[in-house]
Amino acid sequence: MSARRPVVGGNFKCNGDFAFIKTHTEVLKTIPKNNVEVYVAPSAIHLKTLADNLKGTHIEVAAQNVYYEKPGAWTGELNVEMLLDCGLKTVIIGHSERRRIMGETNEQSAKKAARAISLGMTVAFCIGETLEERNAGKVDEVNFAQLEALRAVLKEADWKNVIIAYEPVWSIGTGVVASPEQAQEVHASIRKWLGEKVSKAVADATRIQYGGSVNAANCAALGKCPDIDGFLVGGASLKPEFVQIVTTLGDVKK
Numbered sequence: 001m002s003a004r005r006p007v008v009g010g011n012f013k014c015n016g017d018f019a020f021i022k023t024h025t026e027v028l029k030t031i032p033k034n035n036v037e038v039y040v041a042p043s044a045i046h047l048k049t050l051a052d053n054l055k056g057t058h059i060e061v062a063a064q065n066v067y068y069e070k071p072g073a074w075t076g077e078l079n080v081e082m083l084l085d086c087g088l089k090t091v092i093i094g095h096s097e098r099r100r101i102m103g104e105t106n107e108q109s110a111k112k113a114a115r116a117i118s119l120g121m122t123v124a125f126c127i128g129e130t131l132e133e134r135n136a137g138k139v140d141e142v143n144f145a146q147l148e149a150l151r152a153v154l155k156e157a158d159w160k161n162v163i164i165a166y167e168p169v170w171s172i173g174t175g176v177v178a179s180p181e182q183a184q185e186v187h188a189s190i191r192k193w194l195g196e197k198v199s200k201a202v203a204d205a206t207r208i209q210y211g212g213s214v215n216a217a218n219c220a221a222l223g224k225c226p227d228i229d230g231f232l233v234g235g236a237s238l239k240p241e242f243v244q245i246v247t248t249l250g251d252v253k254k
């Protein structure tokens with residue numbers, strides 16, 4: 001067994017209402033307390049309600065995004081202090097939907113991560129290539145550029161607060177999951193990059209989640225890969241299937 005604790009995140013994205021949050025709370029409470037760390041990220045408007053609902057359980061609530069500035073005149077944004085005030089410890093940063101739809105750059109994503117980490121939060125930092133980039137043989141180039149922006153703003157000690165989420169854009173919400181071989185290959189090169197650019201200790205300790213069309217049927221094969229430490233789940237995290245994904249990962253990582 002790896003020394004890295006498996007970790008599964010559920011990214012609800014821009015879905016759900018308060019009635020859903022209420023019924024899904026009961027589903028989430030059935031997640032077994034095993035060797036897997038679990039966080040779920042509802043929309044900003046549902047954060048406090050879900051955090052209150054899950055208080056005292058082993059399921060952590062995380063945010064999907066945060067701004068990189070201190071509190072101030074930033075209409076429409078949330079700052080790190082607000083997330084902490086909500087009792088949150090983890091925030092997803094740099095999801096491909098933010099990068100590609102909202103136009104967030106590598107540098108902006110890195111600044112968000114740095115500020116969250118400087119105030120003690122853990123960051124699930126998303127990276128990943130498009131199909132066009134993969135077909136052009138640029139998988140490492142794209143992922144390493146996204147990671148390099150993060151490396152540039154962190155000290156070595158900060159990496160203990162980083163989870164990397166490798167989410168190939170072509171696999172997100174498409175039903176086209178990366179094969180275990182494809183995912184393992186990229187996870188291994190990310191770990192090698194960490195070893196070369198940060199340190200061997202950080203490479204060994206940093207958890208790398210796979211994200212993109214993960215479901216109850218494909219998670220066991222992915223979870224058996226040595227460099228896949230867990231998943232960031234989108235669509236399936238809105239369903240009872242999410243419980244099964246956590247259970248299965250716990251079993252394959254025993």
Ligand SMILES: O=C(CO)COP(=O)(O)O
Nearest residue numbers: 011172173212213234235
């Ligand atoms: O983007 C994702 C998680 O952040 C993955 O989404 P899907 O699991 O719906 O493909």
